[in-house]
Amino acid sequence: MKDSHLVKYILGIADNALILGQRLGELCGHGPTLETDIALTNMSLDLLGQTRNYYQYVAKISGDDSTEDDIAFLRTERQYLNVLLVEQPNQHFGYVIARQFYFDVFHYLLLEKLQASTDENLAAIAKKSIKEVSYHQRFSSDWIKRLGDGTSESHNKIQTAINDLWAYTDELFEVTEDDSHIVNIGIGVDVSELKAEYYSKVSEVLKESTLEIPDNKYFKKGGKIGIHSEHMGYILADLQYMQRTYPKMKW
Amino acid sequence: MKKNWPLWEIFVRSKNGLEHRHFGSLHATDAEMALENARDVYTRRNEGVSIWVVESKYITASNPQENGELFEPAQDKIYRHPTFYELPDELKHM
Amino acid sequence: MSEAEIKNLEEIFESRIARDEKIEPKDWMPEKYRKTHIRQMSQHAHSEIIGMLPEGNWITRAPSLRRKVALLAKVQDEGGHGLYLYSACETLGISRDELFEQLHSGKAKYSSIFNYPTVTWADMGAIGWLVDGAAIINQVPLCNTSYGPYARAMVRVCKEESFHQRQGFEIMLKLCQGSPEQKEMAQDALNRWWWPSLMMLGPTDDKSVHTEQSMKWKLKRKTNDELRQQFIDQTVPQAEVLGITVPDPDLKWNEEKGQYDFGEIDWDEFWQVVKGHGPCNKERMTARVSAWEEGEWVRDAAMAYADKKDKKNVAKAS
Numbered sequence: 060m061k062d063s064h065l066v067k068y069i070l071g072i073a074d075n076a077l078i079l080g081q082r083l084g085e086l087c088g089h090g091p092t093l094e095t096d097i098a099l100t101n102m103s104l105d106l107l108g109q110t111r112n113y114y115q116y117v118a119k120i121s122g123d124d125s126t127e128d129d130i131a132f133l134r135t136e137r138q139y140l141n142v143l144l145v146e147q148p149n150q151h152f153g154y155v156i157a158r159q160f161y162f163d164v165f166h167y168l169l170l171e172k173l174q175a176s177t178d179e180n181l182a183a184i185a186k187k188s189i190k191e192v193s194y195h196q197r198f199s200s201d202w203i204k205r206l207g208d209g210t211s212e213s214h215n216k217i218q219t220a221i222n223d224l225w226a227y228t229d230e231l232f233e234v235t236e237d238d239s240h241i242v243n244i245g246i247g248v249d250v251s252e253l254k255a256e257y258y259s260k261v262s263e264v265l266k267e268s269t270l271e272i273p274d275n276k277y278f279k280k281g282g283k284i285g286i287h288s289e290h291m292g293y294i295l296a297d298l299q300y301m302q303r304t305y306p307k308m309k310w
Numbered sequence: 311m312k313k314n315w316p317l318w319e320i321f322v323r324s325k326n327g328l329e330h331r332h333f334g335s336l337h338a339t340d341a342e343m344a345l346e347n348a349r350d351v352y353t354r355r356n357e358g359v360s361i362w363v364v365e366s367k368y369i370t371a372s373n374p375q376e377n378g379e380l381f382e383p384a385q386d387k388i389y390r391h392p393t394f395y396e397l398p399d400e401l402k403h404m
Numbered sequence: 405m406s407e408a409e410i411k412n413l414e415e416i417f418e419s420r421i422a423r424d425e426k427i428e429p430k431d432w433m434p435e436k437y438r439k440t441h442i443r444q445m446s447q448h449a450h451s452e453i454i455g456m457l458p459e460g461n462w463i464t465r466a467p468s469l470r471r472k473v474a475l476l477a478k479v480q481d482e483g484g485h486g487l488y489l490y491s492a493c494e495t496l497g498i499s500r501d502e503l504f505e506q507l508h509s510g511k512a513k514y515s516s517i518f519n520y521p522t523v524t525w526a527d528m529g530a531i532g533w534l535v536d537g538a539a540i541i542n543q544v545p546l547c548n549t550s551y552g553p554y555a556r557a558m559v560r561v562c563k564e565e566s567f568h569q570r571q572g573f574e575i576m577l578k579l580c581q582g583s584p585e586q587k588e589m590a591q592d593a594l595n596r597w598w599w600p601s602l603m604m605l606g607p608t609d610d611k612s613v614h615t616e617q618s619m620k621w622k623l624k625r626k627t628n629d630e631l632r633q634q635f636i637d638q639t640v641p642q643a644e645v646l647g648i649t650v651p652d653p654d655l656k657w658n659e660e661k662g663q664y665d666f667g668e669i670d671w672d673e674f675w676q677v678v679k680g681h682g683p684c685n686k687e688r689m690t691a692r693v694s695a696w697e698e699g700e701w702v703r704d705a706a707m708a709y710a711d712k713k714d715k716k717n718v719a720k721a722s
Contacts, residue, residue, distance in 0.1 A: 083473070084463045088456035089481050092315065093487045093701025094336055094347040099478040101350050103607065107473050114469070128392065128468045152702045207337075208712065209705025216701065301525055303468035308582055310467040310525070310575075313707050314501050317494060334557070335491040337500065339710035351484055355564070374431045 066117055067140060067237040068247050069181070069284060070130075072169070074141035076292075080106035081160060081298055082149060091152055098198060102159070105191040108116055112184045132302035137285040141296030142225035146282070146290050151219075153206060153213075157220035160199035164260050165231045165253070166192045172248040181246065200264050205266025214269065215292060221265065222273045229278035231257070316365055318344040320352055323360040330362050338363075421621060426494045426552040429495035437621060440553050442496050443512075444623055449489035450514035451509075452482045454688050459524040459531060467525055471575070475528060478568055485561045492553040508693050516674065517684030526579055526586075526593035532572015533642070534594075534601040538635050540569060542605065544611045545625035573642065580646045587648070594643065595651045602666075603674045605632040611671075636664050 082132025083103035114127035144162055149155050170192055172183035206217035232254045234242065241247035263274050281287065301310070321330035333352045338344035346353040352358065353387040372380055388394045397404060405413075416432050420427070425432060456479050463479065466472035490500045506512035517535055522528070543565070546558040579590035606612055606628035617623040626634070636655075643650050654667030676682065 078462075081464060084476055087463055088453075088460040088474060088483070089695040091695070091702040092337065093453070094351060094482055094491070095699075095702075097354075097480055097483050097487070098350040100476055100483070101354070104473055104476055104480075107469060107476070111469050111473075131469050132467075151698065201342070201346070205706045205709040206702070209707075209709040210701070212701050213705030213708075223346065266335065294351075297464040300465045305467075305585065308467075308586060310471055310578055310582075313704070314499060315703060315707060317491075333493070334488055334560070336487060339706040340713065343710075344707070351487060354480075354484070371430055374428070 063120075064237045065178075065246065066152040067235075068241040069113050069117050070138075071235070071238065072139040072173075073117070074139050075145050075162070075166075076106040076113070077110040078139070078141045078294060079145040079158075080104075080110060081144065081294060082147075082158075083085050083155075086148050086149060086155065099155070102191075102195050102198070105188075105195065108189040109184065109188045109191070112187070116180050116184070126188040128161070132299045136287060136291055137258060139172070139282075139287065139291070139295070140285060141282050141287075142227065142230045143279055143282040144224065144230065146294060147224060147227065148290055151216065153216040154224070155219040156199055156202045156206060157217060157224050159195065160203050160264070161182055161224055161228050161231075161261070163192060163196040163199045164264075165228075165257055167196050168257060168260075169250060172253070176247070177245040203264055204268045207265070217268075218270055221270055222275070225273035225275055226277060226279045228257075228261075230280035230283060231278055233283050235283050291305055315339050316367070318348075318363045319366050319369060320344075320348045321362040322348070322352055322358040324357055328368070330360065333357075337365060341365075382387055415548070418620070421550045425550075426555065427550050428552045436617075438496050440617065440621070440623070441554065442493055442498055443491055444618075445493040445496075445554055445557075446498075446506065447515075448515050449486045449493060449503065450507045450512055451474050451518065452486035452489065454514045454518045454692065456482045456486075457688055457691050458518055458520070459528060461522050462525060462528050463527070466528075471528075474571055478532070478571060481564050481568070485557075485564070488557040488560055489554075489634065492551075492557040495553045504696060508689070508696060510680070510689070513678070515604060516677040516682060516690060517600050519677050519685045520596070520600055521684050523596075524589050524593060526576070526589040527597070529572050529575030529579060529590065530593035530597040532568055532570075534572070534597050535604065536565065536568040536572055537639060538601050538604045540565060541631050541635050546623070548622065548625070551620040576646055576648075580648060590646065591648045594648050598651050599669060599673075600677075602632055602635070602669055603671075605635060607671070607674070633663055636666055640664055 080103045083099050083106070086094065086096070087100050087103070090099055110131070110252045111127055114130045117130055118125050118127055118251060147154065147158055167189065170185045170189040174182055174189065176182045176185065203217065203221075208212040208214070234249060234251050238247055238250075242249045265272050316339070318336050318338050318341075319335050320333045322333045332338075333348075336344070336347050336351055339348050341363055345361055348361045348363055349358075352363070384390075395398045413432055417427075417432065417437070427437075454588055459475065459479050459482075463472065466475050485714045490503060493503060494500060499560065503512070507514070522531070522584060542564070543558055543562055547562055549553055549558065576590050576593075579586040609615060609627045609629045612628050615627055619627075640650055640655065652667045656665055657663075658665045677685070680686075685687060
């Protein structure tokens with residue numbers, strides 16, 4: 060697989076969907092109610108579907124014989140370009156919702172712009188995905204409100220999760236060197252421009268949920284250039300288990 | 311605090327032109343959540359274009375023990391059906 | 405109501421069922437009918453929910469993206485089916501929370517097959533092919549059972565489940581067409597899941613306590629032994645297509661009877677698992693109970709939020 064700027068740009072988007080889809084997949088069968096369990100799985104399926112669309116496109120432009128599965132399963136940790144936010148563990152439902160909410164608001168803004176990409180394939184994937192993500196955003200925002208303005212226990216729990224994960228939000232707007240090449244030729248979205256709208260949207264929902272907006276100014280980053288948190292290795296150990304144990308087989 | 315999520319009845323229109331049909335029930339805390347849950351539970355396979363939700367406690371049902379007085383009187387009113395009327399065979403459509 | 409009146413109602417009730425009329429929630433029904441239905445439907449629902457766990461175990465490790473989404477969708481369906489069945493149960497005046505309580509306290513049973521561990525990817529194939537195969541044999545006749553809400557739930561379940569067995573068989577087929585290592589994995593899974601799948605269809609007819617009454621109420625259309633024979637007769641040729649061997653040295657075609665003869669089932673193992681001493685009974689129950697307990701604050705929060713919103717709306721309106 061060629062590591063062209065475009066390939067890396069797409070992986071930066073697609074890997075988010077893969078890793079978050081994987082995290083949500085861990086929850087299947089363990090949700091707080093059956094209805095919520097089914098809803099979380101739907102989001103996981105949406106994200107994995109998007110992942111496949113991006114990877115299939117990457118496989119095509121790579122010009123070698125790599126497949127979506129090679130891209131998903133056979134890279135080293137340093138080659139995955141997802142943000143740190145999506146790899147954070149499920150811990151409890153508050154973290155699941157906070158992580159989802161922080162990501163969904165960003166994801167929606169990104170796709171909104173990506174629909175106008177001069178790359179037709181990316182624009183088409185964005186158009187298809189934005190409907191799913193629009194629902195995700197509604198789902199996670201609703202749950203932020205329920206937990207924030209629910210009981211005092213839920214308020215404290217979601218506030219903690221919101222505070223803890225806040226440190227990972229700034230990375231969403233990081234433009235890597237590879238990204239900037241793609242932005243400059245009109246294919247990519249300059250995510251740094253989404254920042255103001257993102258934080259105002261997030262703040263609006265948090266306020267409505269009676270939650271405090273975290274004031275922590277220390278942010279963490281690294282995922283976008285392949286330097287991940289310690290959680291990532293374990294995610295990949297699961298994700299890649301079959302492909303690594305039984306190389307070059309068909310399933 | 312121990313309060314269970316109430317039960318809702320779900321009605322889905324599978325395509326425009328058709329009526330909403332009872333699909334089943336589920337639990338939700340309010341109407342909005344009931345709609346979302348219904349979308350996630352009952353339309354996973356593209357089964358719907360519109361959803362109605364009603365909290366089950368608001369449905370009033372007739373009592374089957376009164377079925378005699380409620381429904382049997384309609385059984386012998388056969389003049390309400392077109393087959394009651396005799397028409398000559400030559401008449402092809404009416 | 406006097407005893408004679410009840411007896412009369414019961415006779416009318418039984419004759420309605422004999423005429424293939426459906427019974428609906430608000431109809432008069434004998435207490436035993438209600439209880440039996442709550443028991444069977446909730447057992448069925450519990451089996452779906454517990455059944456999510458052994459397969460859920462492999463979602464994060466599925467070997468390809470295609471397999472991952474298909475498995476996720478399948479396990480999710482099981483959650484959906486549990487939900488439909490709990491809902492059908494609730495029409496008989498028992499809440500889902502009460503049913504969960506019965507499951508969590510160990511009072512209610514669920515299908516023993518889910519107490520076996522899923523140790524390789526091939527188990528996803530074997531479960532889909534064998535366990536869902538056996539389940540379908542059990543479930544299809546229930547689409548016509550006497551209790552309306554149960555029959556309707558089963559129609560939906562059977563419709564959705566039609567892809568599950570195919571998915572399992574396809575997983576097995578790919579393994580059997582793959583490397584020797586993969587084929588061995590498939591054979592090993594068949595070896596481990598074959599006998600538990602046969603047990604899944606219930607104790608032999610002479611040991612089965614509920615059969616006669618259940619037949620009358622159309623909760624059952626065939627006896628356990630008949631269902632088992634049907635399962636074996638249809639599954640053995642499928643194993644031949646795969647090119648793997650059913651682990652039963654006594655299995656052979658009986659020309660005269662037009663069906664397979666098969667070996668003795670280890671019923672001691674069956675009862676051991678039913679009584680809670682299978683390989684994973686504890687793990688399954690712990691997973692369910694902790695999901696429920698850890699979810700309590702979430703359920704309470706959503707309820708509290710809805711109540712607050714309600715009060716605000718009332719205040720606004722007045």
